[in-house]
Amino acid sequence: MLNEFQQSLKLLNRMTSCSVVLGAPVRRVAIFGGTHGNELSGVFLVKHWQKNGAEIQRSGLQVTPFITNPRAVKKCTRYIDCDLNRVFDPDNLGRKVMEDIPYEVRKAQEINNLFGPKGSDVAYDLIFDLHNTTSNMGGTLILENSGNDFIIQMFHYIKNALAPESCPVFLIEHPNLKYATTRSIAKHPVGVEVGPQPQGVLRADILDKMRKIIKHGLDFVRIFNEGEEFPPCTIEVYRIIEKVDYPRNKNDEIIAIIHPCLQDQDWQPLNKGDPVFLTCDGETIAYEGDSTVYPTFVNEAAYYEKKQAFVKTVKVKLTAKGLRSSSS
Amino acid sequence: MQEAACMAALQRLQPVSHVAVSGGTHGNEMSGIYLVKHWLREPSALQRDSFSATPFLANPLAIERCVRYVGRDLNRTFTKQFLNSKAAWDEPYEVQRAREINQLYGPKGSAQAFDFLFELHNTTANVGACLIASVQDNLLPMHLCHFIQTHCTLGHYPILLYNLPDQEAYSISSVAKHGLAFELGPQPQGVLRADLLTQMGALVACALDFIDLFNKGTTFPAFETEAYRFIGSVDYPRHPDGELCASVHSKLQDKDFLPLRPGDPIFQTFSGEEILYQGHATIYPVFINEAAYYEKKIAFNKTEKCSLSIPALQRE
Ligand SMILES: [Zn+2]
Ligand SMILES: [Zn+2]
Numbered sequence: 001m002l003n004e005f006q007q008s009l010k011l012l013n014r015m016t017s018c019s020v021v022l023g024a025p026v027r028r029v030a031i032f033g034g035t036h037g038n039e040l041s042g043v044f045l046v047k048h049w050q051k052n053g054a055e056i057q058r059s060g061l062q063v064t065p066f067i068t069n070p071r072a073v074k075k076c077t078r079y080i081d082c083d084l085n086r087v088f089d090p091d092n093l094g095r096k097v098m099e100d101i102p103y104e105v106r107k108a109q110e111i112n113n114l115f116g117p118k119g120s121d122v123a124y125d126l127i128f129d130l131h132n133t134t135s136n137m138g139g140t141l142i143l144e145n146s147g148n149d150f151i152i153q154m155f156h157y158i159k160n161a162l163a164p165e166s167c168p169v170f171l172i173e174h175p176n177l178k179y180a181t182t183r184s185i186a187k188h189p190v191g192v193e194v195g196p197q198p199q200g201v202l203r204a205d206i207l208d209k210m211r212k213i214i215k216h217g218l219d220f221v222r223i224f225n226e227g228e229e230f231p232p233c234t235i236e237v238y239r240i241i242e243k244v245d246y247p248r249n250k251n252d253e254i255i256a257i258i259h260p261c262l263q264d265q266d267w268q269p270l271n272k273g274d275p276v277f278l279t280c281d282g283e284t285i286a287y288e289g290d291s292t293v294y295p296t297f298v299n300e301a302a303y304y305e306k307k308q309a310f311v312k313t314v315k316v317k318l319t320a321k322g323l324r325s326s327s328s
Numbered sequence: 329m330q331e332a333a334c335m336a337a338l339q340r341l342q343p344v345s346h347v348a349v350s351g352g353t354h355g356n357e358m359s360g361i362y363l364v365k366h367w368l369r370e371p372s373a374l375q376r377d378s379f380s381a382t383p384f385l386a387n388p389l390a391i392e393r394c395v396r397y398v399g400r401d402l403n404r405t406f407t408k409q410f411l412n413s414k415a416a417w418d419e420p421y422e423v424q425r426a427r428e429i430n431q432l433y434g435p436k437g438s439a440q441a442f443d444f445l446f447e448l449h450n451t452t453a454n455v456g457a458c459l460i461a462s463v464q465d466n467l468l469p470m471h472l473c474h475f476i477q478t479h480c481t482l483g484h485y486p487i488l489l490y491n492l493p494d495q496e497a498y499s500i501s502s503v504a505k506h507g508l509a510f511e512l513g514p515q516p517q518g519v520l521r522a523d524l525l526t527q528m529g530a531l532v533a534c535a536l537d538f539i540d541l542f543n544k545g546t547t548f549p550a551f552e553t554e555a556y557r558f559i560g561s562v563d564y565p566r567h568p569d570g571e572l573c574a575s576v577h578s579k580l581q582d583k584d585f586l587p588l589r590p591g592d593p594i595f596q597t598f599s600g601e602e603i604l605y606q607g608h609a610t611i612y613p614v615f616i617n618e619a620a621y622y623e624k625k626i627a628f629n630k631t632e633k634c635s636l637s638i639p640a641l642q643r644e
Contacts, residue, residue, distance in 0.1 A: 048599075052599065134516040134518075134519050200622065201516075201618075203617070204581060208578075257520045257521075257525065300519075301518035
């Protein structure tokens, strides 16, 4: 009964032109690794694909694996001068190249010339940027813009392909919490964040998870280019609402850490009264908010310096219109 | 037998009055750093009837930058070669710091040296809570390990003996008369996990209780135990240019202290081939996939199991 209903809905969608978006074909794709030099899954996948790229080739598209922060990769550190994944804003991309310009800003301009320019017609169609986290986030897809039907359709496809394994979608759209990512120079930016994995460590299981996400993502692009029509779809996403810092003393030192009840509980509901932090003296600090939130990036190593113990998200549903390539 | 003869006699050692607890020998191993900072503010947790332990941060510059070390690995710098070297303007920071620590808590091998020095470490490997001693001959740390194994209930505490025969001890605790390292994992570098922090705090408390009992004249009977003795290491398979071409196999990952038999998989290449363990005997791998050991060309350390007979101990 439901199936029949869906079938007729699909038919209806086909007939009403406004419900199917015609998307430009996606021909030029890049896969970025090493945007953070100590997140090794992407570093080693990209290096492997540069030596042997058969796995990421698909008919009808050109896929370029690329190491974005080679000096940080060599030193196995997150960055040299500043976080590369925060400097793709007009100010930094437009900065005059002087002697004292941070390495990552110089690198961002190079990357923007190769794969952008950001916001232009000649920019790459799609960029996957590969990251790891020390948080227990599983294989997470990061969405920058809730209105991008192409990416929502892709994420819907990837989630179905990976089921029953979960594949959370993290929406970073926010008036002041959104940041200027490396991938944001593409028409369609996709972040892939897989954890838990320590910095400077390569785990076979995490590598495998990331590899599967890319496989299904590229499969989707090929099918889309070949003219398949994707009916409207709805996915559940976690939208960022707030960052939470560690409790600190007046010298700015951390005086409480993530509570064992919250550790590793990324994407799980946090309700009023649930433990959040544990102080040095063994006291529990509880969550005071009235509404349920879904924490993520819980205890990420790189975020201690960013004064972030975890991020609060809320669950929302996003619907994409039906989609078909304009060239077929 | 030799062991029986050894078992017979009660051994006596001098009481222990100068005890130090070091954190941050590696500046991104957060449990020890956090605990030591806490004890520096509130030292009462390190006080016992017969002594008070002194907490200190071993590598402040590395801690500030949240890196393992600044110039060279501090915990490989406590050998005569470095400790007796003359200060030079271009020497690594850690060489200068090692001499300072040797002045404060040593000098190594001298009568004034501290009686006991604890080292607090973390690893990204799944070693649980591991007790690391240089050699088995030092009775006080061995009895301490046994005391922890029988009194601390939070985990199981494998003993690792890291020194090769005739090798000079190189770690920070070697500047004191007796030393022991607590190595807790898995914990990523730069991350503080509450579960490991609680366990490390409990281990130090238990160790200080033992020293207090020893000082008060308790007799610790002879015992037999198992330990893992370091016998060598295995590097990652690499391309000719030095790049890794494989990762630790998912079947070996997280299997520290479990038997590895000839023919068991140890690596998987990025093209999907398995590489098998080629040795002739069963070994017990430890520090599997430790972040800091990639640059040391160590994918895991090999150990063999050995049994130890330790004679009874009492203070002089
Ligand atoms: Zn990253
Ligand atoms: Zn260490």
